[in-house]
Amino acid sequence: MSDDRVGPLASDLQYRGKSLADRAADAVVAYRDGDRGPLAELVPALTPLLWHTVRAQGADQEQAQDVVQGVWLSLVRDLETIRDPRAALQWMLVTAKRSAWRTVRKSREDAGRTRSDEGATQWLxxxxxxxxxxxxxxxxxxxxxxxxxxxxxxxxxxxxxxxxxxxxxxxxxxxxxxxxxxxxxxxxxxxxxxxxxxxxxxxxxxxxx
Missing domain, CATH: 1.10.10 (Arc Repressor Mutant, subunit A)
Structure with missing residues (x-):
């Protein structure tokens, strides 16, 4: 049996039965230890949840894509600031929600200013x-x-x-x-x-x- 067949099977067995929160915690610990594999495997599993969270704030598809990418970049950049790895998932969801809210608010403010010069942003x-x-x-x-x-x-x-x-x-x-x-x-x-x-x-x- 080749290594290509063994690898995916071993990975599936490793994560079977684990929640995304547990996998996120494991990925943070592994990344700090120099192993980037678990975090790379977490991306396709967790991105749909981040996407759902961002879209729920009113972000369009293009905005959501930018925000979700930004959340992953922020995780890598600020990974050492997450004291409890078990909080990594919640940290990412809160970051996604806040970033999406700011993006949507800025978009609406810009749209309001271009609509007219007279009282265009009063509703905001x-x-x-x-x-x-x-x-x-x-x-x-x-x-x-x-x-x-x-x-x-x-x-x-x-x-x-x-x-x-x-x-x-x-x-x-x-x-x-x-x-x-x-x-x-x-x-x-x-x-x-x-x-x-x-x-x-x-x-x-x-x-x-």
Whole structure:
């Protein structure tokens, strides 16, 4: 049997049963040790999820392609800043979402400015005097919310962290990412949200927001 036939089979066996999060962590560790193979194999497996995340922010195909490529470049460039390899997947998804949001916002601002010189960008933002207060309230709510999310079981944290990145999460993608059966994602998400709702209801800081 030739090495060409053994190699792919060994690779398939190595990753069988592993979630994308586990594979991303392994790839980061291997890359730091000088082995680029696992990261190269991760690219075609993880790119569809990054693409879905970016497109969910309103990016068109050309923008999505640029953003996804940028995320991979950012990972290699900033790989040493990821202290916990298990956080690599979440880091990439958050980076993709933020980059896509900035790209889409800039595109809309540019389109607004070219549409007319008179009030073309007024629809892009609230009045200046309202923005700081609104942002402060939102940031404080987010702080309280994610503080309670961090107290949930790991399975809940990973699931809620992933599905919160897109408006309509693709359960097939979530299943591959977390290694979770598609049929259990909805019920698990419901139980996790119920636990989170109970914790937030009991928090007096949340009630006054």
């Amino acid at each position: 933002a609230a009045p200046a005097e309202e923005v700081p207060e609104a942002l402060a309230v939102r940031d404080e709510r987010d702080r309280i919310l994610w503080a309670h999310v961090r107290t949930l079981p790991d399975r809940c944290r990973r699931l809620l962290g992933l599905v919160s990145l897109v408006d309509r999460p693709d359960y097939a993608v979530v299943s591959r990412t977390l290694g979770m059966p598609v049929g259990s994602i909805g019920p698990t998400r419901g139980r996790c949200l119920a636990k989170l709702r109970i914790a937030l209801t009991a928090d007096p800081e949340w009630g006054v927001r």
